[in-house]
Amino acid sequence: MNIGHASAETGLPVKTIRYYEDIGLVSADRAANGYRDFDAPQIARLRLLAQARLMGFSLEECRALLALEADPTRHSRDVRDLAEQNLISVREKIANLQALEARLTDLISKCHGDEAPDCAILDGLSTSASTAR
Amino acid sequence: MNIGHASAETGLPVKTIRYYEDIGLVSADRAANGYRDFDAPQIARLRLLAQARLMGFSLEECRALLALEADPTRHSRDVRDLAEQNLISVREKIANLQALEARLTDLISKCHGDEAPDCAILDGLSTSASTAR
DNA sequence: CTTTACCCTCCAGCTGGTGGAGGGTTTATA
DNA sequence: TATAAACCCTCCACCAGCTGGAGGGTAAAG
Numbered sequence: 060m061n062i063g064h065a066s067a068e069t070g071l072p073v074k075t076i077r078y079y080e081d082i083g084l085v086s087a088d089r090a091a092n093g094y095r096d097f098d099a100p101q102i103a104r105l106r107l108l109a110q111a112r113l114m115g116f117s118l119e120e121c122r123a124l125l126a127l128e129a130d131p132t133r134h135s136r137d138v139r140d141l142a143e144q145n146l147i148s149v150r151e152k153i154a155n156l157q158a159l160e161a162r163l164t165d166l167i168s169k170c171h172g173d174e175a176p177d178c179a180i181l182d183g184l185s186t187s188a189s190t191a192r
Numbered sequence: 193m194n195i196g197h198a199s200a201e202t203g204l205p206v207k208t209i210r211y212y213e214d215i216g217l218v219s220a221d222r223a224a225n226g227y228r229d230f231d232a233p234q235i236a237r238l239r240l241l242a243q244a245r246l247m248g249f250s251l252e253e254c255r256a257l258l259a260l261e262a263d264p265t266r267h268s269r270d271v272r273d274l275a276e277q278n279l280i281s282v283r284e285k286i287a288n289l290q291a292l293e294a295r296l297t298d299l300i301s302k303c304h305g306d307e308a309p310d311c312a313i314l315d316g317l318s319t320s321a322s323t324a325r
Numbered sequence: 326c327t328t329t330a331c332c333c334t335c336c337a338g339c340t341g342g343t344g345g346a347g348g349g350t351t352t353a354t355a
Numbered sequence: 356t357a358t359a360a361a362c363c364c365t366c367c368a369c370c371a372g373c374t375g376g377a378g379g380g381t382a383a384a385g
Contacts, residue, residue, distance in 0.1 A: 062331095074374060074375085075373065077334095082372095092333090092380085092381065092382085093332075093333060093334095093380085093381090094381085095333090103318060106318060107314075107317050107318050110319070114295060115289075117372090118371075118372070119371095124317070127311075133309045134306065134309070135306055135307075135309065135310060135312075135313075138303065138313045138314055139300060139303045139305035139311070139313060140305075142299060142300050146296045146300065149296065152285075152289055153289045153293065156248075156285055156289070159248050160282050160283060162247060163247060163248070163279045166275060167272060167276060167279065170272045171268050172269045176263075176267070176268065177268060178268035178271045178272070179268075180268075180271045180275050181261050181271055184244050184247065184257070185243070185261075186243070194363075195362095195363075196361095196363080206363090207342075207343060207344085208342065208343085211341075211342060225350065225351090225363080226349085226350090226363075227362090227363055228364090245341090250341090251340075326385100327385090328383105328384085329382100329384080329385100330382085330383080330384095331380105331383090332380075332381065332382090334379085334380105335377090335378095336376090336377085337377105338374080338375080339372100339374080339375100340371100342369105342370090343368100343370080344367105344369080344370100346365105346366090346367085347364105347365090347366095348364075348365085349363075349364070350361100350362075350364095351360100351361085351363090352359100352362085353359085353361095354358085354359080354360095355358085
């Protein structure tokens with residue numbers, strides 16, 4: 060299967076697939092004309108990559124997932140550990156963004172948003188922190 | 193005020209301040225020995241940068257904020273528009289991460305997490321999407 | 326037989342910095 | 356007064372995770 064088909068099959072951009080091969084996440088045979096040729100197992104790896112990236116796994120975590128996937132003696136505990144790590148960092152990001160949202164909402168509510176130059180947002184951003192507490 | 197003091201004053205790393213000068217977000221005079229010398233208005237700009245970055249504004253948005261801050265004829269509406277844009281993208285990020293959290297939690301709950309190799313997480317990541325719907 | 330749509334490699338750039346090499350300066354201490 | 360620690364400087368390279376483009380070869384369609 061050439062790279063265009065692999066792209067259509069997995070939803071990954073052609074450029075991204077080449078990049079993944081570059082950094083050793085997948086491998087591809089070469090046809091006589093130099094075109095990449097992906098077999099079924101490699102397509103499966105690409106699919107796993109596409110899904111895992113959507114799920115917020117970093118490329119290094121994806122590398123670990125692929126290694127586990129390829130290892131028939133794996134323990135599902137190891138996979139779950141990776142996923143739980145990822146879940147923790149997702150939750151941290153959510154918490155940070157929610158704190159941000161609250162502060163931003165607060166600042167915005169205090170700004171008149173009219174033709175006048177005075178602005179509570181600029182004032183709030185100019186103070187040396189401490190506004191948040 | 194030299195860069196070390198500016199750093200202590202604003203909480204920004206020295207390297208970051210140099211970077212901000214590099215890309216034209218602040219400017220600094222030079223002392224006879226070549227050291228940067230920040231005056232009060234530039235320190236104020238750095239402080240605004242530090243706060244705005246914490247609030248999730250991109251450096252280009254910070255540039256716009258600084259331009260508004262420096263313009264006595266500004267309309268507070270323009271500042272608020274920027275902040276609202278930012279708020280929208282923060283909310284989008286939160287929504288995406290929450291969807292992610294739900295999917296991850298679901299996958300994790302289905303994985304035994306034991307010594308056996310079969311794993312619902314790997315299975316879930318191997319299907320060509322559609323699991324989420 | 327040409328056009329279009331592929332494919333290839335390699336290099337550069339994006340955001341927002343950070344780390345280090347290799348140097349000069351200033352301040353504190355022995 | 357020597358010297359060491361703590362500053363400061365510039366410049367170059369690197370991180371993630373791609374993406375765009377230049378400059379070229381190849382394959383399928385009309």
